[in-house]
Amino acid sequence: xxxxxxxxxxxxxxxxxxxxxxxxxxxxxxxxxxxxxxxxxxxxxxxxxxxxxxxxxxxxxxxxxxxxxxxxxxxxxxxxxxxxxxxxxxxxxxxxxxxxxxxxxxxxxxxxxxxxxxxxxxxxxxxxxxxxxxxxxxxxxxxxxxxxxxxxxxxxxxxxxxxxxxxxxxxxxxxxxxxxxxxxxxxxxxxxxxxxxxxxxxxxxxxxxxxxxxxxxxxxxxxxxxxxxxxxxxxxxxxxxxxxxxxxxxxxxxxxxxxxxxxxxxxxxxxxxxxxxxxxxxxxxxxxxxxxxxxxxxxxxxxxxxxxxxxxxxxxxxxxxxxxxxxxxxxxxxxxxxxxxxxxxxxxxxxxxxxxxxxxxxxxxxxxxxxxxxxxxxxxxxxxxxxxxxxxxxxxxxxxxxxxxxxxxxxxxxxxxxxxxxxxxxxxxxxxxxxxxxxxxxxxxxxxxx
Numbered sequence: 001x002x003x004x005x006x007x008x009x010x011x012x013x014x015x016x017x018x019x020x021x022x023x024x025x026x027x028x029x030x031x032x033x034x035x036x037x038x039x040x041x042x043x044x045x046x047x048x049x050x051x052x053x054x055x056x057x058x059x060x061x062x063x064x065x066x067x068x069x070x071x072x073x074x075x076x077x078x079x080x081x082x083x084x085x086x087x088x089x090x091x092x093x094x095x096x097x098x099x100x101x102x103x104x105x106x107x108x109x110x111x112x113x114x115x116x117x118x119x120x121x122x123x124x125x126x127x128x129x130x131x132x133x134x135x136x137x138x139x140x141x142x143x144x145x146x147x148x149x150x151x152x153x154x155x156x157x158x159x160x161x162x163x164x165x166x167x168x169x170x171x172x173x174x175x176x177x178x179x180x181x182x183x184x185x186x187x188x189x190x191x192x193x194x195x196x197x198x199x200x201x202x203x204x205x206x207x208x209x210x211x212x213x214x215x216x217x218x219x220x221x222x223x224x225x226x227x228x229x230x231x232x233x234x235x236x237x238x239x240x241x242x243x244x245x246x247x248x249x250x251x252x253x254x255x256x257x258x259x260x261x262x263x264x265x266x267x268x269x270x271x272x273x274x275x276x277x278x279x280x281x282x283x284x285x286x287x288x289x290x291x292x293x294x295x296x297x298x299x300x301x302x303x304x305x306x307x308x309x310x311x312x313x314x315x316x317x318x319x320x321x322x323x324x325x326x327x328x329x330x331x332x333x334x335x336x337x338x339x340x341x342x343x344x345x346x347x348x349x350x351x352x353x354x355x356x357x358x359x360x361x362x363x364x365x366x367x368x369x370x371x372x373x374x375x376x377x378x379x380x381x382x383x384x385x386x387x388x389x390x391x392x393x394x395x396x397x398x399x400x401x402x403x404x405x406x407x408x409x410x411x412x413x414x415x416x417x418x419x420x421x422x423x424x425x426x427x428x429x430x431x432x433x434x435x436x437x438x439x440x441x442x443x444x445x446x447x448x449x450x
Contacts, residue, residue: 004029005167007071008159011055014080016161020057020064020087022098023080024160024294027053027071028335032152033120037127038144045120052335057083058098062090067336095320099294101163107290107298109283110170112198115153123149126204127175133208134179134192140219141212145178145189151199156289164295172286174430175202179211183219188402190214191236191370195286195430214369217392221402223450224393230365230420231408231445232358232394237368238348238437239429244378245276245412246343246433249303249311250329251318253380260383260412261309269309270416274440275349276304278313280328285345287434293332293339301327304416315341348437351422358423358441360397366447367392367399368408383412386448406449418443 008025015023031049035042053076054067064086068079118126127149135141151173159165176193192211194202233241248259261269270276280298282288291297294316302310314322315330318341331342359367369391377387390404410418423438 004157018084020084022058024056030154034150054335055083057087059087063096099316104166114198114200115171129204130208134212137212142182143180147177149175158295179215181215188218221404224403230362231442235427239435250341251312274419280344287344293330296328298328350438365394409446
């Protein structure tokens with residue numbers, strides 16, 4: 001048993017000893033670094049480690065929470081006492097109850113030793129290499145707005161009076177840049193990014209080159225003609241939409257009536273070309289773990305299959321409200337936060353089309369490579385959206401001139417019904433959560449340009 005697991009057990013015993021009928025303790029130790037570079041020099045470097053415990057206490061159907069960083073016997077006892085006191089004065093809630101224990105299976109490969117092995121100088125050189133690659137790729141590359149490397153390593157332990165017990169370690173890292181290209185009297189930006197378990201899994205040259213190519217591709221952009229036409233969403237844009245859809249499939253959103261998917265279980269909500277799972281155990285998934293934020297085993301949940309809505313995502317509380325079981329979808333932002341429903345790894349199933357085949361089928365459409373204001377531009381109740389976009393025109397099934405300052409508009413469920421093909425090559429994208437998706441071809445969306 002590690003020190004974190006023993007802290008969790010001590011906290012549970014102290015909480016029930018303070019009068020709680022049930023208790024749960026979540027202990028985490030997280031360390032992270034971020035390096036920002038600019039103009040060939042390190043601009044800033046931050047590194048932090050934090051360890052703490054969050055305690056949930058139940059007094060019948062009343063629940064209280066407290067957290068802290070003092071993991072001595074006295075410190076843990078004080079946190080436990082505050083949680084028990086909070087539960088004693090909380091409002092009664094018939095659905096508030098601790099999760100039942102279940103067998104937890106390990107997920108291999110969640111940690112990468114290179115996070116610890118690479119010193120700060122080495123990861124700074126990785127970030128500098130990202131920036132340098134972009135700037136040296138073309139004379140029209142005039143700068144880099146930002147180039148960043150960041151990593152995090154975490155150990156988590158959980159225990160409860162009901163018998164929940166588990167522990168795991170994981171790590172993630174990413175690097176990205178916004179490159180600036182100049183031409184035709186304007187400046188354009190381009191994003192390049194990569195993510196992995198550790199720095200040795202990143203390709204700084206590929207990240208820098210991607211940002212440069214995206215920026216260069218937008219030089220000379222104009223507005224497309226307003227019309228309804230086929231649209232191909234690149235992986236970053238498809239991931240942003242998938243994240244929105246995942247949020248709408250949270251049982252919390254559904255139960256509050258703030259989801260276009262409310263009351264539609266079993267109904268047709270998409271074309272058969274769009275298949276969506278939430279998989280908290282995929283070894284490649286940045287959000288994978290053996291268990292969720294309240295110790296319920298992570299699993300693979302079919303959300304949309306064969307065009308039909310198969311499930312919502314539940315934590316223990318929302319499952320109790322519905323008379324069902326948790327899907328292992330409770331998430332926490334560290335020991336300070338209570339668990340609540342969230343996606344883990346959203347995975348859009350790949351199809352059989354290459355990008356070139358998607359473009360060929362789109363014929364005279366638009367290839368969207370960036371959207372702005374997606375979360376503010378979507379009505380969470382109806383799913384109606386109108387967002388700013390940029391990308392490339394598609395002419396005769398081939399990429400043509402760059403286009404920007406147009407909007408794409410529609411409604412989420414109707415858009416899913418219009419997905420006519422998925423690309424064959426998915427990519428992990430850290431926008432909208434942790435998402436793996438290929439590019440998607442939408443048969444028709446409203447474009448508002450010139």
